Amino acid sequence: KQEVTQIPAALSVPEGENLVLNCSFTDSAIYNLQWFRQDPGKGLTSLLLIQSSQREQTSGRLNASLDKSSGRSTLYIAASQPGDSATYLCAVRARDYKLSFGAGTTVTVRA
Amino acid sequence: DAGVTQSPTHLIKTRGQQVTLRCSPKSGHDTVSWYQQALGQGPQFIFQYYEEEERQRGNFPDRFSGHQFPNYSSELNVNALLLGDSALYLCASSADGQGAVDTEAFFGQGTRLTVV
Numbered sequence: 001k002q003e004v005t006q007i008p009a010a011l012s013v014p015e016g017e018n019l020v021l022n023c024s025f026t027d028s029a030i031y032n033l034q035w036f037r038q039d040p041g042k043g044l045t046s047l048l049l050i051q052s053s054q055r056e057q058t059s060g061r062l063n064a065s066l067d068k069s070s071g072r073s074t075l076y077i078a079a080s081q082p083g084d085s086a087t088y089l090c091a092v093r094a095r096d097y098k099l100s101f102g103a104g105t106t107v108t109v110r111a
Numbered sequence: 112d113a114g115v116t117q118s119p120t121h122l123i124k125t126r127g128q129q130v131t132l133r134c135s136p137k138s139g140h141d142t143v144s145w146y147q148q149a150l151g152q153g154p155q156f157i158f159q160y161y162e163e164e165e166r167q168r169g170n171f172p173d174r175f176s177g178h179q180f181p182n183y184s185s186e187l188n189v190n191a192l193l194l195g196d197s198a199l200y201l202c203a204s205s206a207d208g209q210g211a212v213d214t215e216a217f218f219g220q221g222t223r224l225t226v227v
Contacts, residue, residue: 004153031213032215036218041199041221043115043218043219044203044218045218046217046218049215052213089153089154093216096167097144097207098156098159099146099154099203099216100156101146101153101155102153103151103152
């Protein structure tokens with residue numbers, strides 16, 4: 001059974017600081033990994049999709065890396081802003097079609 | 112493109128009642144998955160529908176059932192509601208046709224179900 005862990009569970013930083021969010025998974029036989037953002041009480045917004053053959057993916061201030069063999073992914077958010085405050089979830093997709101999620105990292109960026 | 116749309120956004124039901132939640136996938140998507148998210152936790156997979164059939168199911172009781180229509184929209188039904196069924200229910204769509212397994216999933220805004 002795939003287990004996904006996100007560390008830390010919560011993070012508070014001053015505006016302008018870079019954010020580093022970690023995700024680990026137990027079964028490396030994945031097809032892809034997605035990072036999502038979730039605002040309180042809302043749905044999930046897809047931020048980045050990394051295919052199993054890729055090492056990293058970038059979109060604006062966001063960069064995500066994937067080390068499939070060690071079961072790790074890291075999401076970097078450069079020059080954080082108060083609008084980046086949200087919960088960030090990582091999810092992996094394997095042969096069973098479903099996405100397996102971590103519990104998320106709740107980020108607070110202080111102005 | 113309207114993206115994934117879910118209805119209703121909020122719902123309050125009494126223990127023992129039945130509820131139906133609805134989902135319209137993103138344009139061009141043929142696969143719909145349902146997830147349950149309890150407060151403070153990550154979403155848990157309920158089941159996935161492709162070509163109007165349940166393709167995969169998570170560890171949820173038979174009280175949870177679903178349907179997919181020819182236009183790819185989907186319904187989630189929950190019978191005999193329990194207090195523990197209170198959660199945010201999320202629908203996700205993807206374009207898994209023709210054997211694609213590495214497609215991106217897009218989520219709706221969710222339905223907040225409260226059982227009292």
